Amino acid sequence: MKLFRVLDPFTLTLIAVVLLASFFPARGSFVPFIEGLTTAAIALLFFMHGAKLSREAIIAGGCHWRLHLWVMCSTFILFPILGVLFAWWAPVNVDPALYTGFLYLCILPATVQSAIAFTSLAGGNVAAAVCSASASSLLGIFVSPLLVGLLMNMHGAEGNLEQVGKIxxxxxxxxxxGHLSRPWTGDFVARNKKWIGKTDQTSILLVVYSAFGEAVVNGIWHKVGIGSLLFIALVSIVLLAIVIAVNTFAARKFGFNKADEITIVFCGSKKSLANGIPMANILFPTSVIGMMVLPLMIFHQIQLMVCAVMARRYKRETEKLAQEETRAAKA
Incomplete structure (x- = not known):
């Protein structure tokens, strides 16, 4: 019972969705329906954020170069360094492909939809998150294959213009x-802020169900033992904890405010399953893809769970800070 009091309702819902995907994953004709529904939810999320944000907020978010620079450093420098060191250390005797998989995980770009959704849920700088996460995803299409060639001795890694167009x-x-529709939709979105919160959560739940269900259908969990799965989960937790700690420390050390700190933490600690799986199909032989992307799949689920808890905690902090500022203004 104590566990259920610690976990917030959204985290419990995430766990329920993972269990649902494990026992009842999308199959057959239901797969394109779920994919279409997920795409529609994400598109609606971005439309509503575009309608919510003023032109001044978007310009301020895009011009926040210090924040974007740090997020890019976290994604394409800090993570790869940790991946290289871990693969070199190789502390446990497991399939070498798992170490290579962790290195591949570390050179991928950040997620877009979940980073922005969690930033919004936590009360962070959404405009900066949209710019930073989108830039990371677009750059990653070119930078990540280059890092694969540099760090993993792979060749033929090229940017995929089709993925750029899809993003x-x-x-x-x-x-x-959504932003262009502000004259007609801005007031409605402002009056119904809970809708945006529900859209954030719904898009995250759909991504979790779709990604986890696909892994189950492909039988990835039957290809490794329980010991290897526990090893991957433990390393993923440690890796995520290190990156979150470094990002939080850097945000406070460099004088970012709370909203920017939230954006840095959520945009700088994510890795994209949506980009990682298609890219792996292009860069690696079919025979090794399953093991290569297993760390990414597990890390992806863990980052969603951890960030769900952190988003709720940040939300309480930002609401408390806003109340204190309101009281101070009235005094």
């Missing part, structure tokens, strides 16, 4: 359309 179509276009 622009599914994420940036709804955001732009």
């Amino acid at each position: 622009c179509l599914q994420l940036l276009l709804p955001f732009v359309l």
